[in-house]
Amino acid sequence: MSNRFDALVIGSGMGSLTVACLLAKEGKKVGILEQNWLAGGCTSSYWRKGFVFESGATTLVGLDKNMPLRYLLDEIGVALEVVELDLPMKIVMKNGVVIHRYKDLDQWIEEAERVFGKKNQRAFWKFCYQVSQFVWETSLEQTAFPPSNFSDLLYCAKNVNLKQLRYAGYAFFSMEWLLKKYDLLDNQPFVDFVNEQLLITAQNYLQEVNVLFGATALCYTNYGNYYINGGLINLVSPLVKYLETQGSTLFLRHKVEKISSKNNLYHLTVKPKGKEVQEFYAPILVSGIPINNTLELWEGKEKFIKPLQEKQMLSPQLNSAFQMGIGFKKTKEFDCIHYQIHLEKPLPQVGSASIFLSLNHPHDQSRCDEPNSMVASISTHVKNPAANMTFDKAKAEEAILEALEKRGFLKKEEVIYAHSSTPTAWEKWTNRKYGFVGGYPQYLKIKPWQMIDSRLDSKGAYLCGDTTYPGQGIPGVVLSGIIAYNKMKRDKQI
Template sequence: MKAKKQYDIIVAGSGMGGMTAAALLANRGLKVLVLEAAHALGGCSSSYYRKGYWFESGATTLIGFDKNHPLRYLEDQTGISIPKKEIRPSMQVRQDNKVVTQFKDMDTWIEEISRVYGQREQQKRFWTLAYDLSEVVWKVSLRNHFFPPVNWKDLVPLITQNNPKDLWILPYALRSVDDVMKDYHLDRPDFRRFVNEQLMITAQSSAKETPFLFGAAALTYTNYSNYYVPGGLINMIHEIRDFILKKGGEVKTKCAVEQINRTAKGYHVHTAESSCQAPVVLSNIPVWNMPYITSGEIKDYFTDESEEYQQAWGAFTMGVVTNDNYPKNLPLHHQLHFRDSEAPKEIDSNSIFVSFSHSKDQQRAEKGKRVLNISMHTQPDFWFIDDQKEYEKRKREVSKYIVRKLDQLLPGFHSGDIIEQFSATPYTWQNWVYRKKGRVGGIPQSMARSLTDWMPAETPFPGLFLCGDTVFPGQGIPGVALSGINASKRITRYLEQS
């Protein structure tokens, strides 16, 4: 065992939340160490290389650079410039014989959604409300770094830093997306399917279970600037890594955190090969993993918290390389809808999400070829079985089903053009990004959970902080980046007061 080394902050996990916080803290002159279990940085906000091509690890869409958005804040505070190109339109949805193109411009979007589903005036009122609410949510979220409050000190900025004019949004924390749809008589079954599937890829839940306060931002994310990172999202993570290193921090891969032990002066963090110490630890590790790397009352705390959130989604994903025989102006992101009865029992999804590499991105695939990242929701427990033959059979069946649906629904896709193909289940994800049971996407939205019933960035244990998609505000790259911003603010206050 190597000798312990002293740092100001140790960050466990290099997902976007941890990297955001590490960059902000390093920028303040603090000595930061980031430890990542995998061989590549970024967790679910990254890319991986396989058979000559670059695939995205998890997230494939990228927003958060508009006014009052977390990634804009990160760039403004640090001077980091994440390599990116805006894409328009953001996405297309294919439902039965309908094609819905999701435009950034709100007026154009309202015309498009009305063209497909009718009820123009109701659609206009619904989407205008959703966007207006989303604007306030982003603004208020970026202002309130100490939400949810954990003590009386957190209440002071909540009272003094907020505008009473923004309080109109609060009742929508108690009303579901479904409730608001009913207000506007938007009750067409096909439109309801559209909304439910949009929420599943953003809020991990349905219109009935998603509070409109969160659902508004989830539904309107395509009305903000959407970006593509040439070469893959790992280049975004590497840009942040380079900034941390420039500021004197350290970033280590293949260094899984095996134990976090509390001491009189802070924490000892143990990996297989070394031990280091710091007064502060920031965990970017999902809440479900925390009981396995802590002990005593800390372990008890995380055991209780993780048991409260056992219902979470896994993903069945595919990486596919094909010849580039697609229509010239085909958007990069697609959601393909289908009926319940069509899906195999191995999944619990009514849609497939497909993202393409850019046709001119020859870092990810040579000219004339395209990389496709494909994902569907699935129940994690279904894939954790002892029968290896049955497991492989299930993988093959779902893979065949997905390819068949792509043949049917995705313009320009022909299975005969496939050059490379592989699939991953929640079991794969557990071994790949070390998330317990392969749960990805965070904790699903629920009307039963109040605004304050979210895991905050600050734990009851002095010096131990959290970020990531199982911490407020939840899933998505902007969401986890915001959790990292909030954690950095709490850590800074803690160190100043220690």
């Protein structure tokens, strides 16, 4: 069998690449099957009409101590050329007030007090930061979480400490409860701020996001935020290069059409672009694509499928995105590259209350063919994507350009090139069900230990990515790959 591997990985997002790299470090021959022509999934970059646009994610977090990406890079000995951002983000409120999200906690608290008033801001943010530190410290200590067998429970018990027990209870309380606790729920500008900030990483609002995830999400700007010259494809490329030097193979434009198992091997039916169907085999299988897509590929009526079908989220619970890429003439200097802009009225056709704008770093001209030009990536949430796959893009584009012009980011006549993507385009690009992106949103009724585990069939199949614990963002999906790898080791698969 020429297509026989020690392990097969479906998809090449950051979760997939993480587990593939860790397996390759163990000497395993890994085959990574990617349906697209670029690696990275929603963490990638592409050239179009003279500009390099990000395919999805635009913020890079996770390189600090105790964070998953830092752990991965240290494990495999890969170094990244990154630029730490002096100012992680600015927020432009509806009334035009600009908020600076400083990394330094005390500096940020002073800014929050300036904008929202001094009442309880310091106590609230001190608590949130303590929770975020706890979450990151615990994430790499509890790699059996969520437990799905007795071995996991033993590992969790062995690594538990009083601090973990003290903080675990906050999984039962929402961010709405936390704002009420600090008497901030009547501060409407602050509530609006928190809701839109939570959408960035937790994909939901304060009523649904538990305190453990919510506090961590709100504090991501209080950790190192980074930029990679050339776009986030240059986060992905060093990992692919590492895999290739270790004897593993990335197969681009290889779409997995069916999964089956026989004689202790997983059989994958794969359709390469423009070629005949091929079969791939391995005793270990990792799916880095959403659980919604994974279950549809599985042939047969395995017992594990029904419980997972009951846990998977459907379109009404999910988000896709409307994304716009703009190349424009540079006529001013920017002291920040990430902005959340709160809209005066909901975005036409979409209904969202804010947009997220990311620019190329001022010292990075590699993403623009023309001199004195810049590139912008704008995204906003689209709820229930199956019901909103297509709409009048022109109206949404016009409203975004008007908002950017009103806030002084650019003028319409400075635009060199622009394009946009609806959920239909996301589904085509990523092959994700409904074109949903950003991972499974947080819901209060789903506690962390009830989230989808990385074990699929209790044999040799595993799941990573943003539909399994812990969920969203580059740090989250990298952690999911680390957890899948560690569960394989405890299962004696490697």
